[in-house]
Amino acid sequence: MLVSVSTTRRVFLLAATGLVLLGLRRGGSFRPALATEGGNFEIAKTEAEWRRLLTPQQFEVLREEDTERAWSSPLNKEHRPGVYRCAGCGLPTFSSETKFESGTGWPSFWAALDDSIRTKPEGIEYFYPRTEVHCRRCGGHLGHVFNDGPPPTHLRYCMNGVALTFEPARAASSGN
Numbered sequence: 001m002l003v004s005v006s007t008t009r010r011v012f013l014l015a016a017t018g019l020v021l022l023g024l025r026r027g028g029s030f031r032p033a034l035a036t037e038g039g040n041f042e043i044a045k046t047e048a049e050w051r052r053l054l055t056p057q058q059f060e061v062l063r064e065e066d067t068e069r070a071w072s073s074p075l076n077k078e079h080r081p082g083v084y085r086c087a088g089c090g091l092p093t094f095s096s097e098t099k100f101e102s103g104t105g106w107p108s109f110w111a112a113l114d115d116s117i118r119t120k121p122e123g124i125e126y127f128y129p130r131t132e133v134h135c136r137r138c139g140g141h142l143g144h145v146f147n148d149g150p151p152p153t154h155l156r157y158c159m160n161g162v163a164l165t166f167e168p169a170r171a172a173s174s175g176n
């Protein structure tokens with residue numbers, strides 16, 4: 001009986017270790033582009049200035065790192081070609097070309113535009129590294145990035161729609 005319990009426990013521990021190792025290995029697949037957040041941002045405003053500029057909901061997400069309710073953003077259903085900008089400063093951060101249906105209830109992308117974001121590791125949650133995503137220019141909190149996304153990057157940028165504004169692309173040939 002004792003042996004049986006001990007064996008079960010050992011198997012459980014081995015399984016747990018395997019999952020942790022898997023998490024670490026997957027964590028290692030982050031690209032070098034995901035550098036740690038610097039701290040100083042090009043656009044710096046006081047809390048009062050941000051409150052004047054943003055809606056209360058935008059302020060909570062961008063400046064206080066809140067997360068919007070799943071399925072609440074109209075951007076979940078946005079499928080037109082275009083650019084998604086930081087709602088705080090207008091910096092283009094994501095392209096419709098990398099948007100995908102993640103089924104999570106938040107607008108999701110498999111890549112950010114070049115030099116548009118900064119990231120900050122936030123620890124491990126459910127064996128997956130959770131990393132904060134901030135706007136490179138104003139430091140606004142946009143969402144999180146996970147490494148369970150689709151190819152080619154296998155990243156999943158899980159964004160708060162309220163932290164983004166969508167700008168539809170102009171028709172390539174306006175004469176038609």
Ligand SMILES: [Zn+2]
Nearest residue numbers: 086089135138
């Ligand atoms: Zn910004």
